[in-house]
Amino acid sequence: xxxxxxxxxxxxxxxxxxxxxDNLNLLVKEGSIHAIIGxxxxxxxxxxxxxxxxxxxxAGKMEFNNQDISRMLPHEITGLGMARTFxxxxxxKEMTVIENVLIGLQCRSRYSIWNYLRVDSxxxxxxxxxxxxxxxxxxxVGIYQEKENIAKNLPYGKQRxxxxxxxxxxxxxLVLLDEPAAGMNPQEAMKLVETVKQIREKLNVTVLIIxxxxxxVMNLAEKITVLDHGAKIAEGIPSxxxxxxxxIEAYLGVVGSRKNIRAxxxxxx
Amino acid sequence: xxxxLNKVKQHQVVLIFIFLLFTPFIVTNIYYLHLLNIxxxxxxxxxxxxxxxxxxxxISIGHAAFYGIGAYTSAILTIRLGISxxxxxxxxxxxxxxxxxxxxxPTLKLKGAYLAIASIGIGEITQLVMTNWTSFTGGALGxxxxxxxxxxxxxxxxxxxxxxxxxxxxxxxxxxTSRIINSELGRAFRAIKEEEVAAQFMGIDIxxxxxxxxxxxxxxxxxAGSLFAHLEGYVSPYGxxxxxxxxxxxxxxxxxxxxxxxPIIGVIILxxxxxxxxxxxxxxLVIYGVLLISIIVFMPSGISGFFDKLMKRLKKREVSKHGKxxxxx
Numbered sequence: 190x191x192x193x194x195x196x197x198x199x200x201x202x203x204x205x206x207x208x209x210x211d212n213l214n215l216l217v218k219e220g221s222i223h224a225i226i227g228x229x230x231x232x233x234x235x236x237x238x239x240x241x242x243x244x245x246x247x248a249g250k251m252e253f254n255n256q257d258i259s260r261m262l263p264h265e266i267t268g269l270g271m272a273r274t275f276x277x278x279x280x281x282k283e284m285t286v287i288e289n290v291l292i293g294l295q296c297r298s299r300y301s302i303w304n305y306l307r308v309d310s311x312x313x314x315x316x317x318x319x320x321x322x323x324x325x326x327x328x329x330v331g332i333y334q335e336k337e338n339i340a341k342n343l344p345y346g347k348q349r350x351x352x353x354x355x356x357x358x359x360x361x362x363l364v365l366l367d368e369p370a371a372g373m374n375p376q377e378a379m380k381l382v383e384t385v386k387q388i389r390e391k392l393n394v395t396v397l398i399i400x401x402x403x404x405x406v407m408n409l410a411e412k413i414t415v416l417d418h419g420a421k422i423a424e425g426i427p428s429x430x431x432x433x434x435x436x437i438e439a440y441l442g443v444v445g446s447r448k449n450i451r452a453x454x455x456x457x458x
Numbered sequence: 459x460x461x462x463l464n465k466v467k468q469h470q471v472v473l474i475f476i477f478l479l480f481t482p483f484i485v486t487n488i489y490y491l492h493l494l495n496i497x498x499x500x501x502x503x504x505x506x507x508x509x510x511x512x513x514x515x516x517i518s519i520g521h522a523a524f525y526g527i528g529a530y531t532s533a534i535l536t537i538r539l540g541i542s543x544x545x546x547x548x549x550x551x552x553x554x555x556x557x558x559x560x561x562x563x564p565t566l567k568l569k570g571a572y573l574a575i576a577s578i579g580i581g582e583i584t585q586l587v588m589t590n591w592t593s594f595t596g597g598a599l600g601x602x603x604x605x606x607x608x609x610x611x612x613x614x615x616x617x618x619x620x621x622x623x624x625x626x627x628x629x630x631x632x633x634x635t636s637r638i639i640n641s642e643l644g645r646a647f648r649a650i651k652e653e654e655v656a657a658q659f660m661g662i663d664i665x666x667x668x669x670x671x672x673x674x675x676x677x678x679x680x681x682a683g684s685l686f687a688h689l690e691g692y693v694s695p696y697g698x699x700x701x702x703x704x705x706x707x708x709x710x711x712x713x714x715x716x717x718x719x720x721p722i723i724g725v726i727i728l729x730x731x732x733x734x735x736x737x738x739x740x741x742x743l744v745i746y747g748v749l750l751i752s753i754i755v756f757m758p759s760g761i762s763g764f765f766d767k768l769m770k771r772l773k774k775r776e777v778s779k780h781g782k783x784x785x786x787x
Binding site: 241262279304 | 634637638641642643644645646648649652653655656657658659660661662663664666667670674
């Protein structure tokens with residue numbers, strides 16, 4: 190029996206009068222690649238923000254690795270082994286590429302000031318090890334050659350890869366990727382598919398991904414959850430989801446042949 | 459030549475230290491030496507402020523208040539309670555840091571400019587307490603008769619002797635903050651400055667680290683204040699107000715935010731520039747203003763930043779030149 194690494198039950202998030210997440214239930218299996226899709230404004234990114242602790246939820250329970258994380262702050266959740274990337278990039282822009290990854294790697298350090306004032310010969314060795322790990326991660330996502338560059342000078346696609354490397358640096362059990370292929374050209378997107386697969390295979394990290402690029406999602410995901418207006422409208426394997434009338438309706442409105450429309454109206458009634 | 463340069467680079471800290479040991483013999487004008495002493499005190503404060511603003515990205519517009527708290531604490535402890543300077547010095551730092559903690563704890567939890575606003579408030583409050591609580595602080599007259607410290611029976615009562623004390627303390631502060639800056643902790647501070655949201659997801663407790671850096675910088679301000687009180691021999695409410703706070707900010711800005719040498723260069727150049735412009739009489743402040751504006755316009759990343767970038771560019775050119783020679787060969 191496979192564990193559910195992430196379990197949301199009845200999660201509600203309201204912004205004033207707007208219900209961004211409406212009683213959301215979600216199970217993410219350990220070791221899977223799970224995608225969340227949905228039209229714009231359907232609450233995908235909000236769900237990430239609530240899960241990772243950036244926004245407090247109004248109701249419901251969230252469990253990560255059998256631990257209640259409903260009231261935890263982002264840095265505490267990161268410490269438990271959940272990492273994320275951002276749809277709108279949030280890199281440390283003025284720092285070098287490798288420094289960005291190093292910050293991810295040091296996420297479990299106890300920042301006590303005395304530790305750093307003391308002279309300790311083990312420290313240089315520790316720093317060396319960290320550097321090596323950071324280089325490994327950059328190599329893993331394929332931007333090793335950029336390691337000394339300033340992050341903001343990278344092309345957009347590579348900045349996205351750097352965000353992934355930085356997130357992986359925190360040694361997560363689960364990584365949430367928020368539209369990692371946005372702004373990438375087709376070749377880069379194809380490479381990204383490979384990278385994401387490797388994240389699961391080589392690093393044993395569960396992946397929860399939001400993506401608009403349908404071809405990429407169909408290629409990657411083992412299970413897809415579809416959101417619309419903050420509620421789950423469908424869930425299942427890709428081949429099923431792509432033919433689900435509710436999903437098609439959410440994305441395109443009611444379109445297609447007369448027969449389709451009639452069929453859907455019947456379904457509703 | 460190159461070997462020599464490399465040697466100089468390796469031992470630059472030692473060389474600077476040796477140079478400083480001989481400074482009192484070079485700067486024989488006692489007035490300039492006094493000015494140098496004041497600069498060293500301000501450098502200690504500016505190092506802390508640079509850590510706060512240049513590295514962690516938090517702005518305090520009331521650092522002169524913590525400077526003043528340090529000065530008054532030291533004056534009151536040594537005169538009223540007869541405590542030795544060597545104990546009063548760290549206690550002044552701790553008192554300032556404690557007030558810093560009380561201000562920083564509630565305000566740094568919030569995002570945005572709350573620390574800046576609260577620090578203006580604490581600056582005004584401190585000023586009012588200094589002027590109006592006459593029985594405790596001596597009011598507008600301040601407290602006179604702050605004694606010079608003794609070191610192994612030698613009274614550090616001249617500017618020359620005090621200079622050595624200040625050099626040692628300033629070096630210590632510089633070294634310890636450099637250790638922080640070069641460590642993971644320093645990297646975490648910079649992460650907070652660059653992108654607070656992302657820093658949280660790198661496991662950084664931003665509220666705690668911001669309070670930490672603020673407390674460190676107020677501690678250094680308190681130490682500087684104590685040293686100031688014992689150099690001048692008295693404390694009064696003047697010189698710890700809003701203008702002085704802004705002055706400190708301008709110094710680290712001109713020196714170069716987020717450069718280790720920034721506060722040192724900023725303090726020294728601006729302090730001495732102002733003195734040399736005295737020569738222009740009533741135009742002194744005008745010329746000083748022109749200097750500040752030109753620094754900001756022509757060196758937006760400060761004097762240290764400007765030279766750092768210049769050196770990097772020169773190095774790059776040298777590398778590309780070498781590359782060309784190789785390809786020609």
